[in-house]
Amino acid sequence: MSAIPSDGSRLSAFALETSRLSASIPIRAPAPGRLMHAVHSALAQPGHDEQIVAGRIVLTPDGRPIRSIITGRRHQVTGSYASRKAGQGLVFESMNEHDFYQECEVDPRVIDYRAQPFRFEFVLEGQVRRYIPDCVRLLECGSIEVVEIKGCSRQLQEPDYAAKLERTKEICGLLGWRFSVVLAEQIRSPAVRRRNVLLIQQDRLAAFDERHVYLARKAIDEAGGEALFAEAAAAIEGPPRGEAILRALMVARVVEIELERPLCAESRVRLHHPQGRRDA
Template sequence: MPNYLSSSPTTVSEAIERIAQPDGSVAGGPFGRIVMTPDGRPIRSIITGRRRLVTGSYASRKARRAMPHESMNELSFFHESEVDTCVMDYRAQPFRLEFILGGQLRTYIADCARLLSDGAIDVIEIKGDYRHASDERYTAKLEAVREFCYRLGWLFRIVVPEKTVAARIRHANVHLVQSKRTVSYDASHCYLALNLLQRENGDTTLAQIAQALGDSRAGMSIAMAMMVGRVLNIELDRPISANSRVTAVDNAGSYERAAQ
């Protein structure tokens, strides 16, 4: 697997550019090509008109750009990526893969690609259900995409929304945290929160963090924005409350970068 950590790319585009050749071919063999837009914008424009799709744009603080989405499932996944502290950066429709399957040129546009904190690239196909599994031709194409990604050292996943109670709780928490993504904070807020965590042996409550930041209500919003900024981790498996557990993200020492 390529070692992205040695050169530490900070965006999906940087990570891809470092393995792609000028003509779009990739290191490791002539099995396919990656096509990206010159400015990093989504490679496929959102189509409206007669297509019955929920379309819109999500303003990401983490990625510092607007993310077009074609369904509420895609929007929900962007919310998850915005909040997940293991995700350093993510992009909607960031590239097109071109490869040969059954003697024919095939193309594939990922719904989302994410750069993870361990340096891995996570390529995501977002589905609303499992109906695609009954289409043998389409399934073969996705398996070819999976193999393409494997050869690059990337992950490839098909994401289908879960219907469990635990998934609903996490979804509600993620929605709440991402809604605070535009709240302002600076290095002094990060210092106060991280200093408290250090005194508390790395684990404290959301109420204590908010108090350390000077105001209970505003402090909770700031803490949630700091989760989007990958400074703090707030537990998401139970409904968020004053007693929610908070820890520091592993790289939170570089909080000056995260503050905005």
């Protein structure tokens, strides 16, 4: 296997060769696993466990965390979040990560996401360094986004850590991927939206079938493209089950419930149209 390059021009040459493949990333691959399908498609040799791209990206076979997280020896919050979108439990190492998963679960722009599904290996100041992103997600526009989650901006000021994030951002840019740092205050504000996210994600695993999807679509269409939450829920099934199904349909990216005002019977519900499309 080729040595990990340390020269900037060689980094560019490796990454640009693979970034040409990223334009063909399918966003409707069978779920679960859309994210990892897109990651493999974006890299030079899909299906391999290790890819030489400005260093190396080491993948897990099924998108599960690349390192063991829950050991029973940590003095911090750890656990697993059952995700409908990912089709599996996603481990977290902090409540910030847990809360970010809730955001991803409800955000209709997010198709799929994973906790720590791979690691970057690269040369930084003459040493081989490793970086494992907290979360990687596939957006409906086709972009892959690598996300680092932190409690506050002070945690980003340590020089070595900042340099490692900057190199990771550079590699993501060469691949045509996004790199984002998300702080706790961004996850939890505005407060009204955060409360709505909490309410909706609580019903993320509610069971529904094609009949429920049809009834929701019919109710929204008959209301002129935007229905009241109570009306749409009643059309699906009587409360409280109809309300739970409607919230689950937002997680499934079938409908969008307004998040800017407190969720109530008068909240507006419309069909979700990916990337701004308005064709049903």
